[in-house]
Amino acid sequence: MVSSKDVAKYAGVSQTTVSRVLNTPELVKPKTIEKVMKAIEELNYIPNDIARSLVQKKTGIITLISGPLHNPFFVDTTTAIVNYVNARGYKVNVYFGTEDNLDSIYNSVLETKADAIILSSMLYKDDIFFKIEKLGIPFIMYNRKHQENRHFVEIDNVEAGYIATNHILSLGHRDICWIGGPHEISTFYERYKGFKNALKDNGIDAKTMPVFFTNTNKDDIKRAFEEILELPKKPTAICAATDAIAIEILNLCLERGFHVPKDFNVIGIDNVELSKHHSIALTTVGLESEKSLGFIAIEKLFEVMEKKSACIQQTESVKLFPRNTTCKK
Amino acid sequence: MVSSKDVAKYAGVSQTTVSRVLNTPELVKPKTIEKVMKAIEELNYIPNDIARSLVQKKTGIITLISGPLHNPFFVDTTTAIVNYVNARGYKVNVYFGTEDNLDSIYNSVLETKADAIILSSMLYKDDIFFKIEKLGIPFIMYNRKHQENRHFVEIDNVEAGYIATNHILSLGHRDICWIGGPHEISTFYERYKGFKNALKDNGIDAKTMPVFFTNTNKDDIKRAFEEILELPKKPTAICAATDAIAIEILNLCLERGFHVPKDFNVIGIDNVELSKHHSIALTTVGLESEKSLGFIAIEKLFEVMEKKSACIQQTESVKLFPRNTTCKK
DNA sequence: CTCTGAAATGGTTACGTATTCATTTTCTTA
DNA sequence: TAAGAAAATGAATACGTAACCATTTCAGAG
Known part of the structure; x- marks a missing residue:
């Protein structure tokens, strides 16, 4: 060489x-x-980039730990993040975290002397938070937050759950079910909280409503959907905690020959790009702002890297995007 | 530290x-x-990873230059590639190439002393091919190939175009149009060639068929679609060179109130995951094998890295996946 | 011309690791 | 117990760059 x-x-x-x-x-x-x-x-x-990194103690690398791309939310955010980072002259080390591979990802990430980390793999109580903090480099979580309540950008999840549920209720539905993810994840916990709040505000006892907390892979969603179909009283509307779940529910409905929204109303949260496709046309709740959450997060991360900000705690407000998967009962 | x-x-x-x-x-x-x-x-x-890289002359990094994720083909391949690479203990530097940013990406890529490169941004006649070859590290192209005819994994694009077109013809359609991408890209060139071959074999003069070669962003596809709507004789079937284009055409059809396949048949090529969603149910042509093209490519790249192979030239065979966007005329 | 300060260039070192080669320690066996 | 082999450890160096400090060159003022 x-x-x-x-x-x-x-x-x-x-x-x-x-x-x-x-x-x-x-x-x-x-x-x-x-x-x-x-x-x-x-x-x-x-x-030689490597030699330069060694002497300058800057790698020019941002580590991104995203969720899997079969979740369209991560398609949107990964696109926004990677493009922004590259435009700023940095490189992106990307990982797609699932339940299985997170340990090995974290191992690798800690050794890589990245200049900053942006991640959406954090549990509400997660030891990795402290390990990353100890690295002493800027980091930010998007879409999820940690118990410590620092370094995150999220949408107003409680409000989002509330708006979605309220929309369904306002359409006259009373047999509703909720399908969300594990409550170790702040996002799911809070959206479900919004669901309960909405029910309460409408004078409905949350305990009477069927709820499902599933892992977010296709198989587990399918299993939950089958349970829904076997409920004594079939719901007329399904509130999904994310668009990814909602879109998969949509898929399962059609697969079984059901019609949406005639047989089932379906609503999601996140307003992913795919939900806008006219074949999907998913009613959902998402950011008021035009920017994607990934974009907001990476922008903030750079602010921290440039010492313009110290600690980000940002909750973005949301609104309803009514489309074709919901209708009056 | x-x-x-x-x-x-x-x-x-x-x-x-x-x-x-x-x-x-x-x-x-x-x-x-x-x-x-x-x-x-x-x-x-x-x-410190960096210091280790310097002395060992191995970075543990694979550079991936993908197309943008709003193309679902790249969702599938990026997933396969990143997960495979990480499972092998390597890291992935990812870029999403478009027409605008490729130069700056290549600059960055050449400086990064990656251990190997996998890319889908190559034009048929592209100088970057030689620059990368000069780096002396393993590399592979997926879904596209270079004039030099080395280091690629692709589907049989000519055959794919042929099968798609033939399917449409066999359904009785005679007013067909083709919508593809720029012919500097081998993929588009060859799929179009298959289109022409199929017409010829069915005794149809290819010159009488309307064809559109557009950039693959939404705006340009929309423009092409509008031209299609203004054709003197409205086609009953639209052959799209990729599922990404087909799915966007689907979107535009529905937006305009058309019904697919009643008003328009639509067929794509690639058999992307999204095409299997029951809201889309796109008829398409794709790999016979279960593996995704990205997976095959990255597997081959590792073979080269391990000196098990020297030069990959692989063309995978394809078959039809009939779904709901095509029907008898 | 000479002096002075600025401009231009070079020598040396540090970054943090793996590797090579040399040395010391330990173990084995007669 | 001594000798020789094997195991364990250490010292020095290389990787390729940027940064620091020292030196040389040059231009302009007096």
């Missing part, structure tokens, strides 16, 4: 000068620059 | 021994290992 030393020798200057030509050319005589550039050209020299 | 030297001093051994404890513990006395591990624990030492 050709190094800056080789270039230096070839051009008849010192390695220091080669480095200067590339980093602070204003300190080098034009004629020298020319010489060095010619040598670089002819030797096909490409600076 | 605490280094292996600090650990060494704390444990009363040499830095070499610390390194050995972590990499070749079988060469260290158990008692010493214990001492060192205790020091590592107490000092909260985490080995």
Whole structure:
């Protein structure tokens, strides 16, 4: 591999000068620059990122721990994050976390001397929070938060659950069910809280409503859906904690020959891009702002990296996006 | 930052021994290992990946240049690639290439001393091919190939175009149009070739058929669709070169109040996961094999990295997946 | 011309690890 | 118990760059 030393020798200057030509050319005589550039050209020299990282203690890498892309929410956020990071001249190390592989991901992440971390894999009570904090580098959670209540960007999940449920109730539905995820995740816990609040405010006893807390892979959602179908009183509306779940429920309904919204109303939360597709047209609750949550989060992370902010605690407000999967009972 | 030297001093051994404890513990006395591990624990030492990379000349990084995730094909492939790479203990630097940002991506990629590159951004005649080849590291293209005809994994694109078109013809449609992408990309060129071949074999003059070669972003597809609507003789079937285009066409049809397949048949190519969703149920052509193209490609790339193979030139066979967006005329 | 300060360049070192080679310690066996 | 082999450890170095400090070169003022 050709190094800056080789270039230096070839051009008849010192390695220091080669480095200067590339980093602070204003300190080098034009004629020298020319010489060095010619040598670089002819030797096909490409600076070694790794060596630079070592000496500068900056890797130019942002680590992203996303959820899996079969969840369209992470399609939207990953796109926003990666593109933003690259536009800022950084690189992205990406991981798709599931229940199985998180340990090995965290191991790898801690060794990588990234300049910052953005993640959506955090549980409400999660030891990894403290390990990451101990790294001493900027980090931010999006869509989930930790008990410690620091470094997060989220939507107003309680409100989102409330709005979704309230919408269903306002359409006249009274046989409702909730299908959400594990409550170790703040997002699911809070959205469910909104569900209960809405029921209460409408004078309904939450305890009478069937609720399902499932893992968010297709198989488990299917299992939950089958349980729904076997309920003594079939619900007329299904409130899903996320668009990903809602869209899968949609799929299962159609697979069984049901019609949405005639047989079942379905509502989600997140307002993912896919929900806007006219084949899906999912009624959902999402950000008031045009920006995606991923974008907001990565923007904030850079603020922290640039010391413009110290600690992010941001909860974005939400609104209803009525589409075609809900209707008057 | 605490280094292996600090650990060494704390444990009363040499830095070499610390390194050995972590990499070749079988060469260290158990008692010493214990001492060192205790020091590592107490000092909260985490080995520095960067320094290791520098001396070993291995970064443990695979660079992935994917297309944008709003194309569901890249959702599938990115998932497969990232998960496979991480499972093998490597990291992934990911980029989402578009027309605008490819130059800056390539700049960044060439500087990163990745151990290998996997990409789907290559044009048929593209100078970057030679620059990457000059890097001297393993690389592979998926879904596209270069004029030089080396280092690629693709589906049989000509055959795919043929099968799709033939299916439409066999359903009795005669007013067909083709909507594809720029022909600088091998994929589009070859799928279109299959389209023409099928017409020819059915005794139809390809020149009489309306064809559209558009960029693959939503706006341009919309523009093409509007042109289709203004054709003197409205086609009964639209052959899209990719599922991404087909699904967007589906969206536009529904937006305009058309019914698919009653008003328009739509067929795609790629058999992306999303096409299987019952709200979409897109008829398409895809891999015969169960594996995703991304998986096949990354598997092959590792073969090259392990010197099991030298140069990959792989074309996978395809078959029809009939679903609900096509029907007898 | 000479002096002075600025501009330009070079020598050396540090970054944190793995590796190579040398040395010390321990074990085995006669 | 001594000798030789094997095991365990350490010292020095390389990786390729940027940064620091020292030195040389140059331009302009007196």
